[in-house]
Amino acid sequence: MTADILIQVLVSGLLIGLIYALVAVGLTLIFGVMDIVNFAHGEFLMLGMYASFWAFALFAIDPIVALPLTALLLFAVGVIVYQTVIRRILKAPMLSQIFATFGLMILLRGLAQFFWKPDHRLIPHSLVSGNIALGPVQFGLPQFVAALGAVGVTGALWMFLHRTRLGTALEATAIDREAATLMGIDGQKMFALAWGIGAACAGLAGGLIATFFPIFPEVGSNFILIAFVVVVLGGFGSVTGAFLAGIIVGLIEVLGGFLIGPEYKTAIVLSLLLVVLLVRPRGLLGKA
Amino acid sequence: MRFAAAITEPTRTPDFQANAKGKLPTRRQTIKRMLAAAALLTTTALTGIGFGAAPAQAEDEIRIGVIYPLTGAAASTGVELKAAAELAAAIINKEIPAPPGLVAGIGLPHLHGAKIKLIFGDHQGNPQVGATEAERLITSEKVVALTGAYFSNVTATASQVAERYGVPFLNGESSSASLTQRKFKWFFRTTPHDDLFVGNFFTFLHDMEKKTGDKLRTVALFNENTLWGNETTKLQVKLAEEQGFTISEKILYPAKTTQMTSEVQRIKAAAPAVIMQSSYLGDAILSMKTYKELGFSPKMLLANDAGFNDSEFLKTMGKDGEFVISREVWALDQAERNPLIKQVNDLMHQRSGVNFNGNSARAFTGIAVLADALDRAGSTKPDAIREALQKTDIPASGLIMPWKGVKFDANGQNELGQGIIVQVQGGQYVTVWPFDVATKPVVYPMPAWDGR
Numbered sequence: 001m002t003a004d005i006l007i008q009v010l011v012s013g014l015l016i017g018l019i020y021a022l023v024a025v026g027l028t029l030i031f032g033v034m035d036i037v038n039f040a041h042g043e044f045l046m047l048g049m050y051a052s053f054w055a056f057a058l059f060a061i062d063p064i065v066a067l068p069l070t071a072l073l074l075f076a077v078g079v080i081v082y083q084t085v086i087r088r089i090l091k092a093p094m095l096s097q098i099f100a101t102f103g104l105m106i107l108l109r110g111l112a113q114f115f116w117k118p119d120h121r122l123i124p125h126s127l128v129s130g131n132i133a134l135g136p137v138q139f140g141l142p143q144f145v146a147a148l149g150a151v152g153v154t155g156a157l158w159m160f161l162h163r164t165r166l167g168t169a170l171e172a173t174a175i176d177r178e179a180a181t182l183m184g185i186d187g188q189k190m191f192a193l194a195w196g197i198g199a200a201c202a203g204l205a206g207g208l209i210a211t212f213f214p215i216f217p218e219v220g221s222n223f224i225l226i227a228f229v230v231v232v233l234g235g236f237g238s239v240t241g242a243f244l245a246g247i248i249v250g251l252i253e254v255l256g257g258f259l260i261g262p263e264y265k266t267a268i269v270l271s272l273l274l275v276v277l278l279v280r281p282r283g284l285l286g287k288a
Numbered sequence: 289m290r291f292a293a294a295i296t297e298p299t300r301t302p303d304f305q306a307n308a309k310g311k312l313p314t315r316r317q318t319i320k321r322m323l324a325a326a327a328l329l330t331t332t333a334l335t336g337i338g339f340g341a342a343p344a345q346a347e348d349e350i351r352i353g354v355i356y357p358l359t360g361a362a363a364s365t366g367v368e369l370k371a372a373a374e375l376a377a378a379i380i381n382k383e384i385p386a387p388p389g390l391v392a393g394i395g396l397p398h399l400h401g402a403k404i405k406l407i408f409g410d411h412q413g414n415p416q417v418g419a420t421e422a423e424r425l426i427t428s429e430k431v432v433a434l435t436g437a438y439f440s441n442v443t444a445t446a447s448q449v450a451e452r453y454g455v456p457f458l459n460g461e462s463s464s465a466s467l468t469q470r471k472f473k474w475f476f477r478t479t480p481h482d483d484l485f486v487g488n489f490f491t492f493l494h495d496m497e498k499k500t501g502d503k504l505r506t507v508a509l510f511n512e513n514t515l516w517g518n519e520t521t522k523l524q525v526k527l528a529e530e531q532g533f534t535i536s537e538k539i540l541y542p543a544k545t546t547q548m549t550s551e552v553q554r555i556k557a558a559a560p561a562v563i564m565q566s567s568y569l570g571d572a573i574l575s576m577k578t579y580k581e582l583g584f585s586p587k588m589l590l591a592n593d594a595g596f597n598d599s600e601f602l603k604t605m606g607k608d609g610e611f612v613i614s615r616e617v618w619a620l621d622q623a624e625r626n627p628l629i630k631q632v633n634d635l636m637h638q639r640s641g642v643n644f645n646g647n648s649a650r651a652f653t654g655i656a657v658l659a660d661a662l663d664r665a666g667s668t669k670p671d672a673i674r675e676a677l678q679k680t681d682i683p684a685s686g687l688i689m690p691w692k693g694v695k696f697d698a699n700g701q702n703e704l705g706q707g708i709i710v711q712v713q714g715g716q717y718v719t720v721w722p723f724d725v726a727t728k729p730v731v732y733p734m735p736a737w738d739g740r
Contacts, residue, residue, distance in 0.1 A: 262550045266542050
């Protein structure tokens, strides 16, 4: 094994890791603000992919161009889900909350299969296609653009949370809901906002990978398990943590798969989950 | 039918009036309507009492349980298999005219023209669900025989249930060799199994070496990690050793994955002449995307059917799917040798808008072979059906498969099945091997990605 191959593997790991980060950021945001685990998060990603697909198939809009639309659409989906389902179970026992989002996951999958058929689809001619070769290292332009987009979106989210009034209010709600309410922050509004942004992040991730990943109703299940590992490693509720953890998980998965054997790559990632839970249950940057 | 008619007539009118006026039907009307619907559904010669209770079973309706992945990751394949099975049933029931000579076209004369009814079960790609569905179909749906289940691991569990209950299980499309090595009494399989297919690959490579003068002795095995992929790997390793091939890399990967870079990177590093790959649809697409991303093309990509032969594969991959070589049990271009293939395929296309592929053609054939046995059995008793299956002897001319016929050995395996090898050329699967039945020459080596 040469250094070239190792660098190539690291680049591939980094690229997919950034996508994991973007998926997990939305998940961790929702959890951070209201302590609800969203099992339907992978389905938001799936909806984002289908939004891109239909924008392309019906109106010939490229997935990259359609990204703002995808984000808006998924933001709306997130808010609607909050208003119709989540708002009613805020004070319900944890088990009910789990079943509610779990049920939502099955519902969304079922609807996607019903309306759009269980077929695998691809977007055949995206604006971004082809390969980039940097010396011995090769990577696909779609993957590169997706990773770049993931960095951009996560960065924008970080800026929003730390540099704007609304974002600070959201952070405040995440840190201490009651104190935030006492300061005049509308908790309901913040919750709806968290769901909107969380879903939009997943949707954007979906739109970004739609240029190279097959689109099918079950696609969310491939990503959600990894997203949970990322959230746990990064620390529940920490956006920065999820970003770093996404990269780490991507690198470990690809590198571990390459060095130890691809048949163990899922096992390697899930062992990481176990180790984190045993050694440092609050994750890298989570609240103690 | 008489009961159904008696119930429907009086209820219909008031219901429609109520609806026309925009009122919701009363509870009584709803109950009546539901009863009428239940009676209608059970249809045909009710033997008397108790309509609307347990589904009454008519004697001239032969229920066959069909287990496929109708939801879940393989649902798109499942839906095609279902369409093919339904086409076979329609032909057997003489709802549509059959092309002359087709074995299914005979119908069920020895059962006095009885109709078969397919009862579908959905295994979602899960062996446990498959077993539960088999049990449900046998105990509560009272099916006389089972067929399915595409996934070898599901076929394994579902047929175990059938074996326990003593119900014939005819499998048309699972190719794991071990299924017919279990010495089951009630299990029959029409399709050739992986041993034969995998053996074909090596014979094909020998033939290609002779033809091109190139050495094709380094092989990477790239198989998914369920039962099918594992068994294929075992056999490939054994055959490679026996026939003087070197395995330069061996990878068993999880099919449900978000990236395949580690896999492809390892294969690329090993630089084999040939990749032998067994994948389902999603991972077949993802792996092709990854080959392209990393700019890797071996001299030859030999796919083990399944995902690479799904009709979605070429639709989604477009040009990037070109030059893949796959083993097949079936190809549309074989119609030049057997006109039945074209005729039955036209029927399929009219009904479901898709052409047959190796999977759906085998599902069709499975139902046809089962119906043939049912007819010769002249009875719906399990023992009679089993005995008839054992005596099955269908000539090649009655099938839409490139086989020599259907005849089961002591383990329930069809001895007369055989495979072909196809290559994607110009958006079509064309037969390239065995050379004597080939319709096009092999494109070799596979062109590099930037040279296409």
